[in-house]
Amino acid sequence: xxxxxxxxxxxxxxxxxxxxxxxxxxxxxxxxSVADSTSYGIVSRAIEEAGGIPVILDQVKEHSLEYDGxxxxxxxLDENDVLIQEYADRVKNEPKNGFAYCNAAEAVDGVDAxxxxxxxxxxxxxxxxxxxxxGLEEEKNFNATRDISEYLTMAYCLANDxxxxxxxxxxxxxxxxxxxxxxQDIPVYYAQKGVNYDFDHRQPAVxxxxxxxxxxxxxxxxxxxxxxxxxxxxxxxxxxxxxxxSVGSLDSTALKLxxxxxxxxxxxxEAIERTDQHFALGVQFHPEVSVNKNLEGADNASDYxxxxxxxxxxxxxxxxARATRDSRRK
Numbered sequence: 001x002x003x004x005x006x007x008x009x010x011x012x013x014x015x016x017x018x019x020x021x022x023x024x025x026x027x028x029x030x031x032x033s034v035a036d037s038t039s040y041g042i043v044s045r046a047i048e049e050a051g052g053i054p055v056i057l058d059q060v061k062e063h064s065l066e067y068d069g070x071x072x073x074x075x076x077l078d079e080n081d082v083l084i085q086e087y088a089d090r091v092k093n094e095p096k097n098g099f100a101y102c103n104a105a106e107a108v109d110g111v112d113a114x115x116x117x118x119x120x121x122x123x124x125x126x127x128x129x130x131x132x133x134x135g136l137e138e139e140k141n142f143n144a145t146r147d148i149s150e151y152l153t154m155a156y157c158l159a160n161d162x163x164x165x166x167x168x169x170x171x172x173x174x175x176x177x178x179x180x181x182x183x184q185d186i187p188v189y190y191a192q193k194g195v196n197y198d199f200d201h202r203q204p205a206v207x208x209x210x211x212x213x214x215x216x217x218x219x220x221x222x223x224x225x226x227x228x229x230x231x232x233x234x235x236x237x238x239x240x241x242x243x244x245x246s247v248g249s250l251d252s253t254a255l256k257l258x259x260x261x262x263x264x265x266x267x268x269x270e271a272i273e274r275t276d277q278h279f280a281l282g283v284q285f286h287p288e289v290s291v292n293k294n295l296e297g298a299d300n301a302s303d304y305x306x307x308x309x310x311x312x313x314x315x316x317x318x319x320x321a322r323a324t325r326d327s328r329r330k
Contacts, residue, residue, distance in 0.1 A: 024052070025112050025318045026053045026055050026110060026112050027052040027054055027112065027113050027114070027318065027321065028056075028057045028108060028111035028113065029043055029054055029055065029056050029114070030150050030153050031057050031059040031107070031146075031153070032149075033071070033145060040117070042288045042289065043115055043117055043167070043288045044056075046288040046292070046311065046313075047314055047317075050314035050315045050317070052321070057108065058103070058106070059107070060102055060107045060148070060149040060152045060153050062091055062102050062148050062152065063101045063102060065087060065148075070145065080140055081140075082124065082125060082142050082144065083123040083126065083148070084125065085125045091126065091152065092126065092151075094155065099156055099159070104152045105156065107153060108156060112322065113163035113165070114154075114165075115166075116150060116154060116165070116169070116174070118170065120141045120142060120169065121139070121141050121142055122173060123142055123147050126151060127181050128176075128179040128181065129181060150173050151173065151176070151177060154174065154177045157280075163278060163320050163324050164280050165282075165314075165317045166281070166282035166283070167283060168243050168283075168284060168285065168286055171247060171284050172246070172247055174255075174282040175255065178253045178255050179252060180247050180248055182245050182246065182247060182248050183246040183247075183248050183268075184245055185244055186243075186245065195265070195266050200263065201214060201216070201241045201244070201261075202242050203242075213240035213241055213286060213304065214241045214242065215238040215239065215240060215304050215305075216238070216239060216261060217236065217261075218235070218236040218261055218270040219234070219259060219270075220234050220236065220258065222258055225256070226273055227258045227259050227271040227273070227283070230312045230316050231309065231312070236305070237305060237309075238303065238304045239286075239287070239290075240287075240289040240290055240304045241286070242286065246268050246269055247272060250272065254274050254275055257269055258271045258273050270283065279321075279324070287310035287312075288310070289304065290307065290309070291307060291310045291314070294307035295307070
C-alpha cells in the first residue's frame with residue numbers, strides 16, 4: 001500500500017509538470033475603442049499562428065478622471081482632441097503612485113505578454129518634454145481615451161517586466177513611456193533638414209487609388225539584440241510600413257536603438273528595445289500584415305516580407321512569454 005501511494009504521487013507530479021509545460025500562452029492585445037477593428041483581427045491571427053492565445057484586454061482608466069461610458073469626458077481635451085497637460089501629467093505620474101488610481105493590474109491579470117498595435121498619433125502632452133501639436137490639420141488624429149489606456153498598460157508592463165511587443169504606434173508608445181520624444185511628422189522633419197522625402201514610410205494619399213503599406217528595407221545595427229535573433233539577418237527586407245511619426249532621441253532612457261532606415265543621411269528608428277527588461281521590443285513596421293497577406297494569398301503578398309520572417313516576431317514573443325512565466329514559478 002505504501003508503494004502504491006508513492007506511485008500515485010509520482011504519477012500526479014508527472015501529470016502536473018506536463019500540464020504546466022503544455023499550458024497555453026495567453027497574449028494580451030492592448031485595448032482600443034473599436035472592438036471589431038481590422039488591427040485586432042490580423043494581430044489575433046498572427047498570435048494564433050505562432051501558437052499563442054490572443055486575449056483582448058480591458059480598457060485601463062485613470063480613476064481621477066471622468067468617463068462617459070468608455071470615452072474620456074471632453075472637458076479633459078483641448079480643441080484638437082489632445083489630452084490637456086494637467087491631466088497628461090496625472091497619467092505620467094501614475095507609475096510613481098504605484099498605479100493606485102487605475103486598473104492596469106486587473107487588465108493584464110492572466111496574460112503572459114502584451115502586444116500594442118498601430119493606429120492614431122500619441123498626444124504630445126504625454127512626451128517627457130511636452131510639445132505643442134504639430135499643427136497639420138490633415139494629420140490631426142488623436143484619441144486621448146486610447147492614449148491613457150495604452151500609456152498605463154505599457155507602464156505597468158514595464159514596471160513588472162511583462163514581455164511586450166510594440167507595433168508601429170506601439171513602438172512609439174514604448175518610446176514615450178520610456179522617456180523618448182517623437183518626430184511628429186516625418187515629411188516636415190525632412191523638409192526642415194533640407195532633404196527630399198520620398199514617402200518611404202507611408203504611401204501618399206492619391207484620389208481614386210487605394211493606399212497600402214509601403215515596403216522598404218531595415219538595417220539591423222547590432223547582432224546583440226532581439227531584432228537580430230528574430231530576423232537572423234543584418235538587413236530585414238520589405239517590411240510593411242505605414243506611419244508619418246517616428247521615435248526621436250533616446251538620450252537619458254533605458255532604450256537601445258537596434259535597427260533603422262537610412263536615406264540621404266536621414267535616420268528613422270525602426271526598432272528599439274528596453275535593456276532593463278526580459279523582453280520589450282518595439283518595431284516601426286507591421287509584421288502582422290505580412291502574416292495575413294501570405295495566409296490570404298493577397299496579390300501583392302510578395303511585395304512584403306515572407307510568412308516565416310514575419311511570423312517570427314510573434315513566435316519569439318510567445319516563446320519569451322512562456323519562458324518568463326515559467327521562470328517566475330520556480
